[in-house]
Amino acid sequence: MDSKRAWTGFLPRNAIVMFRRDKAVGRPSAPPSISSLEAELKTCSHCKLCETRNSVVEGEGMPNARLMFIGEAPGEQEDLQGRPFLGKAGQLLERMIEAIGLKREDVFITNVVKCRPPEDRTPEPDEIKACSPFLCRQLELIRPEVIVALGKCAAQTLLQTKEGISELRGRFHGYRGAKLMPTFHPADLLRNPASKREAWMDLQLVVKELGLKIVTQKSES
Ligand code: SF4
Numbered sequence: 001m002d003s004k005r006a007w008t009g010f011l012p013r014n015a016i017v018m019f020r021r022d023k024a025v026g027r028p029s030a031p032p033s034i035s036s037l038e039a040e041l042k043t044c045s046h047c048k049l050c051e052t053r054n055s056v057v058e059g060e061g062m063p064n065a066r067l068m069f070i071g072e073a074p075g076e077q078e079d080l081q082g083r084p085f086l087g088k089a090g091q092l093l094e095r096m097i098e099a100i101g102l103k104r105e106d107v108f109i110t111n112v113v114k115c116r117p118p119e120d121r122t123p124e125p126d127e128i129k130a131c132s133p134f135l136c137r138q139l140e141l142i143r144p145e146v147i148v149a150l151g152k153c154a155a156q157t158l159l160q161t162k163e164g165i166s167e168l169r170g171r172f173h174g175y176r177g178a179k180l181m182p183t184f185h186p187a188d189l190l191r192n193p194a195s196k197r198e199a200w201m202d203l204q205l206v207v208k209e210l211g212l213k214i215v216t217q218k219s220e221s
Helices: 003-008 020-024 035-042 076-081 087-099 125-142 152-159 184-191 195-207
Strands: 015-018 065-070 108-111 148-149 173-174 178-183 212-216
Touching: 003 178, 003 184, 020 178, 035 125, 035 173, 065 125, 065 152, 087 184, 087 195, 108 125, 125 184, 148 152, 152 173, 178 195
Parallel strands: 065 108, 065 148, 148 178
Antiparallel strands: 015 212, 173 178
């Protein structure tokens, strides 16, 4: 089963995603440019991950997006290409975004740390601490209304908690004036497809918060 079918299999068979694109993708006034922050990131050596990275993966997407996805850290492909969420996990994230009626370029996607940890290990506390100011500045510039924290590392870092993702997901948490929804990381969903149902429930709450609509129509028979 390909990733699209695997993901959209959790949508009701006769569901049609309806959305108001103008309302979904951005606010009328653009925020200050984030290009200066990106230039600063490209030469950052604030933690030891600078010694092994090929590229700094700042993040990408709409600079005034209403919806922001935050993952853990770049992986091998992301490190080589300088873009977040590539490969199978990235493809699944794109399907998740499409399932709520948006496109990848309508949202902003980034990670807690911007450089790949060796062997794709979990970022260490000193690395997260060193990189957090960059994420905070991104959040201040983009000012998303809704943040989806993908996986335990992002959720625990943003919410400053030790609670697991299963306890944190399923409800919004207040975060710097935004609403934060923790859910499973796409890589976790690839390993454990049974969790896609819960992730879809989380995304439905995001849909509602952003004023999008999922309308179920009666199937023709
Ligand atoms: S992970 Fe963040 S703090 Fe560490 S070198 Fe990369 S950009 Fe700098």
